[in-house]
Amino acid sequence: MKKLKIHSTSDLELDLASLLAVIMKLVPVLLLSSAFMQVMEIDTELPQAVTQAIDKQVQENKKNMILEVDATRKVTVTLDINGQKSTYSVPGIESQIDHAKLHSLLQQIKQKNPDIFKIDFAPDSKVTYKEVVSIMDEARRSRDEKVRFPVKNDKTGQQIMTDYMFPEIVFVNMMEG
Amino acid sequence: MSRRKRFALNVNQNSTFTLSIASMTDMFTLLLVFLLQNFATSSVEIKPQQNLALPTSNSYKNPILSVQISVSTDDIKVNDKWVARIQNRDIASADVDPQDTNFIQPLFKELQAIAADPNVKKEEKNQIMLQADQNLPYQTLRKVMYTASMAGFPQVKLVTVLGN
Numbered sequence: 001m002k003k004l005k006i007h008s009t010s011d012l013e014l015d016l017a018s019l020l021a022v023i024m025k026l027v028p029v030l031l032l033s034s035a036f037m038q039v040m041e042i043d044t045e046l047p048q049a050v051t052q053a054i055d056k057q058v059q060e061n062k063k064n065m066i067l068e069v070d071a072t073r074k075v076t077v078t079l080d081i082n083g084q085k086s087t088y089s090v091p092g093i094e095s096q097i098d099h100a101k102l103h104s105l106l107q108q109i110k111q112k113n114p115d116i117f118k119i120d121f122a123p124d125s126k127v128t129y130k131e132v133v134s135i136m137d138e139a140r141r142s143r144d145e146k147v148r149f150p151v152k153n154d155k156t157g158q159q160i161m162t163d164y165m166f167p168e169i170v171f172v173n174m175m176e177g
Numbered sequence: 178m179s180r181r182k183r184f185a186l187n188v189n190q191n192s193t194f195t196l197s198i199a200s201m202t203d204m205f206t207l208l209l210v211f212l213l214q215n216f217a218t219s220s221v222e223i224k225p226q227q228n229l230a231l232p233t234s235n236s237y238k239n240p241i242l243s244v245q246i247s248v249s250t251d252d253i254k255v256n257d258k259w260v261a262r263i264q265n266r267d268i269a270s271a272d273v274d275p276q277d278t279n280f281i282q283p284l285f286k287e288l289q290a291i292a293a294d295p296n297v298k299k300e301e302k303n304q305i306m307l308q309a310d311q312n313l314p315y316q317t318l319r320k321v322m323y324t325a326s327m328a329g330f331p332q333v334k335l336v337t338v339l340g341n
Contacts, residue, residue, distance in 0.1 A: 016202045023205040030212035125316035129309050130232040132318075133337055137234050174323050175279075 063116050065109070065166070069123045069135065073097045079109065097131055103138045107147055110165045114149045118168040139166040223308070223336065224257065232311035233340025243301050243334060244291055246284075248309040248321055255287045267317055281324045288328035304332035 064080040073092030078085060088109070090101045110116070119139055123132050141163045142148065148161035223240060229249035247254045253261040253268075260283045262269035274280040288305075291297055305325050309318055322333050 016198050020198055020202050020205060023202070023209055026209055027205065027212065030209070030216060034212050034215040123315045125314060125319070127315045128311065129313050129315065129318055130311035132315055133232040133234050133311075133335065136335075137236075141235070171319070171322065174319055174326070176319075 063113065064120065065116055065118070066120045066122060066172070067135070067139065069097070069127050069131070071124045071126045073127070073131070075102050075135070077105065077109065079113070081113070097135065099134060099138055102135070103143060106139055106165055107142060107144070110142075110149055111147075114151070117164070117166060118170065119166040120172040121169050122171075122173040136169055139169065141165060141167070223306075226254065226308065227251070229308060229310045230312070231308060231336060231338045234335075234337035235340070236337060237339060240306055240334065240336060242298065243304040243306045243332075244288070244297075244330065245306045245308065246321060246325065248307070248313060248317065250310050250313070253281070253284060253321065255284065255291070258287065260284050260287045263313075263317070266313055268320055273320070279320045279323045280327065281320055284321065284324045285328050288325060288330060292329050303330060304334060305330045306334045306336055308336040 062082050066078040066080075068076045068078070070076070073095055075090040075092075075097060077088045077090075079088070088105055090098050090105055092098060121132075121135070121139075123135070142165055145163075148163055149165065150159050151162050151164075152159050223245070226247045226249050228251050229247060245256050247257075249263065250266065251263055252259055253263065261272040261281055264270075268281055272281055272283055274282050292302055307318070307321065309321075325331075325333065
């Protein structure tokens, strides 16, 4: 019986030259069009139910929330519900905003008042742009995945859960001198 | 026998030299995957400005076409055109209206010219995309936003870098 003879030393060599040529052409194209810094903008585009709830709040104008930041980075939240005012404050830590406490406070306010979506924001003149953006980040969405807020869609009657807390932020002291 | 032939190396003419490019292909494949991940998908081109460090935020919305105002620690530019100076992290006094200290005259003129320009797209006309240095005080930004709203640009989009 004849046995097949296989050369154990022979290698199958795949010709990668053409593949490399394609990659070499793609790399410069992608290098030129790549965005190494991802620039974003603070959005105002929201789910339909949230947009409807914001419009409703603006039309009714019965609930108002003002968020002020002073020069010592103390954040004061004033809640005005049908003329009844309540104030909460988060003191700054060594001239820095206490983000964790602020986020927790805003979550608590949102849980008690799920129909409020708009904040009137009034930072002090000395507060930096970086701090303004960080406060907006704390207020816009819940960071905790377990904490969600109910929003009722007026058209369908369905209730959805959203992580949006106060996505509508208006700079109210823009006209001040 | 010529001198060249005498000292020539004895090279086997039948043997072929094969370069192993497998590892090089591996490297380029990795590079290709990385570049594909970072491929720019936004339709708006934002040029980084000198002396301008954008703040980070958790927003992940791509910018849309609008008038670009950049406020660095040195100057204010509208669509890359220089309009006003920044001194000590505030608007230079020469560029501010003495009657209304929030009003930046050259910025207002430039924005009004854009608003009146028939070549500028309609969707670009009522909103601005504000790029500002993260260490500038709110006082400076307020003046820019105030002037922009007076010039007919009430919607302000804040440009940030994707962060934590």
